[in-house]
Amino acid sequence: MSEGQGFPVIRLGRADDRAAVADVARVADAIRRACDATGFFYIADHGVPDAWIADAFEANRRFHARPMAEKEALATNHWHRGYMGFGTAKLTASARFAPARRPNQMESFFVRHEVAEDDPGRLAGQPLQGPNQWPDDPLFRDQVRRYDGAVARLGTSLLPALSLAVGEDAGFFGQRFAPPATALRLNHYPPAPADRPDDLYGSHPHTDYGFLTILAQDDVGGLEVQIPGGGWRAAPCIPGTFICNIGDAMARWTNDAFNSTPHRVVNASPERDRYSIAYFFDPNLETVIDCLPRFRADRPAAHPPVRFVDYFAGRLDANYVRAGKPPA
């Protein structure tokens, strides 16, 4: 393991996007140490082809360059899938921060895990279990789906190491992610105004809600991570890596021993637009997240057990406006 920008860089030794992580025990140990510290780590040798990542960024840029009316026609639906307009997300419910005073200076497009039309949860009106929306651009769909599939397999390949990292058998999380709930978020941050007020962010300080976030970012920079004891540390793009962090769902499983770390984004470039692709890799919606016994041996569990879908849909609904009602 080496260091990059003050965060660990963990090599996964995956030959391609269908390979297993080579040395699970070593990766588990490195993840555990990262999660005891900042909760952020870079992964290298991750097996996702560079060309697929470049294509996903191309799709991201092409989508956000479309006329506003076309983007708004795809406004996030009842299942939090689709386009979230510039300055429409104002984080009101965050684990550790006062509500944002100003909306996030970014726009994004959400694609979540595919749900079959006859899926029982979808037929029963379960939150999040609905259709994705797509622009009229078949190449976009292909590029985004290929990236989505590869990063889902990457997330799945990390589950044995994450299971060992929390002291469970290698199969622990695999059973709870069959299949996972995922969200791919194509983000676009225009340059911040020259006279940016201190509390105007591309993305206001927040923790992620879910289990694991796998982020690809361009070289404009602007992501910052809160380090233990205060202060913010830049977490720029390191070519050939993704940067990962754990979210509040993983913190709940570990009684907050694993740190779901606040982070924020400001595009400080005066002239360049910033693009990033966040991939939220989360448990199956039915999974009950209950503090693992070893993490409540010395102190009571800080969070009661919760079905992931109940917790997660509640957090999304508190923060994000969505359009429309489910079909009757």
Ligand SMILES: O=C(O)CCC(=O)C(=O)O
């Ligand atoms: O764009 C980034 O670098 C981070 C985005 C982020 O924190 C999020 O979508 O939760």
Ligand SMILES: [Fe+2]
């Ligand atoms: Fe985030």
